[in-house]
Amino acid sequence: MASLGIHNIRKIYPNGVEVLKGINLDIADGEFLILVGGSGCGKSTLLNMIAGLEPVTEGEITIGGKRVNDLPPKDRDIAMVFQSYALYPSMSVRQNIAFGLSLRKVPKAEQEATIARVAKLLQIEPLLDRKPAQLSGGQRQRVAMGRALAREPQIFLFDEPLSNLDAKLRVEMRSEIKLLHKRLGITTVYVTHDQIEAMTLGDKIAVMKDGVVQQFGTPDEIYNRPVNTFVAGFMGSPPMNLIPATLAINDGKLCAEVTVGPTGSKRVHLPLFGFDTSTLDTLTSTGSSVLLGLRPEHLTDTGRSNGMTANLTVPVDLAEPTGADTLIFITLGGARCIARLHPTAVAGRDEVELVVDTSAAVVFDRHTQEAIAFARV
Amino acid sequence: MNRAGRFLLYAALVSTAFYALAPMWVMLSTSLKTLDEIREGSLIAAPHAPTIEPWLKAWGTACSGVRCEGLKPFFLNSLLMTIPAVLISTLVGALNGYALTHWRFRGSDFLFTALLVGCFIPFQVVLLPMARLLGAVGISDSVFGLIFVHVVYGLAFTTLFFRNYYIGVPGELVKAARVDGAGFFTIFQRILLPISGPIFMVCVIWQFTQIWNDFLFGVVFAGSDSQPVTVALNNLVRTSTGVKEYNVDMAAAIIAALPTLLVYIVAGKYFVRGLTAGAVKG
CATH class of the missing domain: 2.40.50.140 (Nucleic acid-binding proteins)
Known part of the structure; x- marks a missing residue:
């Protein structure tokens, strides 16, 4: 587990569009950070940059105090859960979870133990031999989380993981993610456009708009002491x-x-x-x-x-x-x-x-x- | 649908099928007749005493040009040329399509557009430059030269096929694999290839048909030892010495067409499926 530092991060695409305009965020080991904002605010880009899937134009990202700007995703010791779950369609649930482990040459016996542990934690044991196409949305979500958990990462990254689920399941999975975080204490970055998810899950929330962090603080600060009318209107339902x-x-x-x-x-x-x-x-x-x-x-x-x-x-x-x-x-x-x-x-x-x-x-x-x-x- | 409508429908379908199959029938029945029977009988009548003699001659002893070894050596030439050319162009096309969709780089769109232009260049235009190139590299008049030409010419199509297929594969799949620690080729081999079955079939059928049936490249770039079956068939049918053996000509034509027919029968159902396949849902 590790702290995460984001210092003066900027992202400018080759066509000149600046999507992140100097982001500064610091979270301590074990904290749950929410990146929230409307579409096009740069929150997913920032997450991809933390993951190493997008190059950093300017600034510095540190994990556990170590600069990771130039490390490929696999060397950053992170795991990521995607909105579409991104399960490998041709592999069974078991193979999906084992894929990353086998690439890192984890011994077979250890792989089996990890799969068993993760499957038990997420209650997906009966699904291990199914293909992703045979799973419901909620089950896919669990498998995607299981695949991420199997890595035992320093940092967990979530990219709008609940937005493809129906309302009831979303509430269920939301509390499950919170429980999981409480239990494992892994530093987490979670991107969402849903202010309720932001309020309920986060230790810290960064409200973003147009590539700028409008406010960075605890849910209580964000809710009760919004620094501008955008934050006041974005957080809370109905808004301020x-x-x-x-x-x-x-x-x-x-x-x-x-x-x-x-x-x-x-x-x-x-x-x-x-x-x-x-x-x-x-x-x-x-x-x-x-x-x-x-x-x-x-x-x-x-x-x-x-x-x-x-x-x-x-x-x-x-x-x-x-x-x-x-x-x-x-x-x-x-x-x-x-x-x-x-x-x-x-x-x-x-x-x-x-x-x-x-x-x-x-x-x-x-x-x-x-x-x-x-x-x- | 009422009875009359159904009757009309079937009548239309049957007559269309008959129309399409009639030439095939004439070829097949003629190839099984003796020359005498062909001279006496009608074109569409079934053979009285079917004989496979013309088939044996077409395969083993008929003369094309100065060689009298039938189609057999040329058929083998065609196989030697087609199979590697199809496999190489399909695999490289798959890699191209994968890189152009999931590893975009500066100028990748331009590159794709440029590749597409390749689909519209007529064969005749590239004949002369290609001949110079093959000569310079030292693989003219050989089966390698032919393979090279067909791979290069086919890439535009195979890349297009795979690019359009892979664009439907969610980018998050590739991202997830990268986070898991997979590199360019591992992702291609373990994630993309296993879900590429339908488009592979389309590509293989398309390329096989194109390359097997090609005459122009074969006649221009092949040496006398590496001529494909299409060129040999032409020489065999157009031999001006002796009697015109229609039964042997027909048998030879069917032999030359057989592999493409076979590919369609075996893999045809995947062709339509692959062409209409949409996004892969993860």
Whole structure:
């Protein structure tokens, strides 16, 4: 097992397209790193570069402190699981797992022992003599993981391994991957476009866009303290509300002035709790026009007040019951927002009273889209 | 479908089959008749007293040019030329297709396009330059020269076949094998080749037919000892001395065509399957 270092990595294709623009990530031995972003953000390219399948244009990749830029994949002591599973079609499951071992001239008896161990771990013993074509999607996924595990690699690389599975299986395999990681403690890099996978699996998450890491941190940091509106909108489902607001001092307290309802005729002052007073001056002076970031669960019904809240009555544009919660669409600051309420608080009402937990808010600059102040310290 | 429709369908099919098979029948029946019977009887009548004498003569003693050893030595020449040429061009084509799809390099697309142009160059255009080349290398008038010509000429086609087949093989398969520690040739041999059966059949049939049936390269580049059966057949049929032996000519023509027929019968079903085979699902 080993740490992984990615320093100033750039990737420029011969046709001049720059897909990675200076990536810096460091994870410790045994950590689970998630690379998440939309399609074309460069996350898979970065993974391929860690694997050694794509040459590095500039920068340095280290595994266990050793520079691996010029090592071929087989000498990097990594194993990889692919989106399409990439099982060798002409070989049985057993041969698929043994392929890498036999290429590295592992003695036959040892190969057999490894296959048995891996098959037991992943419960694929009855499948060993089948061909990949005779397996279901979930079974193929397990075999692909088994093949990777057989190597006993320093680093595990996953390239969107669950996106070809149906929803139910995906949730199952997700927790299984997490369990496996907990049990084996192998350093892992996992590429996904699914923010739920990112939140549930990762020790560290790197949110990427256009070849740049937007934010690198723990799931908690990414979720609660997004550094810009892209991260705020990408992580979380439904995403963070971004409410156009104006900052003002009202009764000596910092407030956000927001219009309410589709017509925008009503204005309210939401007191912002828990903001560092030292940032107050900069906040009010740097043009007071901001975006107020609030998660749907921080716009909720009166039953969930914690004292650091402001109350607000809003007209309901649309209600979407999801079972446990009901999501309501409302208009704040002229933007469509989503609030998460207890189902009984909504039933049949045109207007609801919300509590707004402003102590969980993030203030973004409306022009740069960067976060300029966080409430919780 | 109603009865009348079905009847019409079968009538159309049977008459088409008859139309296609009639020349074959004439060849076969004529080859089994004596010369006397051919002169007296009608063209399409079955032989009264079938004889294999014309076949024996065509195979062993008929004169083509000045040699009177039948088609046998030339048939062997054809085998000696066709089998290596087919195998080499197919294997190299497979390697080309593999490299062009899964080990792309700068200019690989251009190279492929350039190779494709090779499919459209008429035989006649390359005759003179090829003759000079073979002479310079010292393999003119030999079976090696013929093999070389057919391999070079066939590569455009075999590369095209394999490239289009391998482009359907997911790139992740090759990546997975690389991570597992396999190199260029190991991946080709252990991963790609085992799933290439259908396209191999297509290539072999195509190349075998092309090379076995070729006349022009044979007549131009072969020495008198290495002439393929197509050239010998021409000489045999066109010999102007003596009586015209239609039965021997027909038997010789069938003998010359037999290997291609055989390849189609044995491997024909793979031909269609291979041509229509899509991506390989892993």
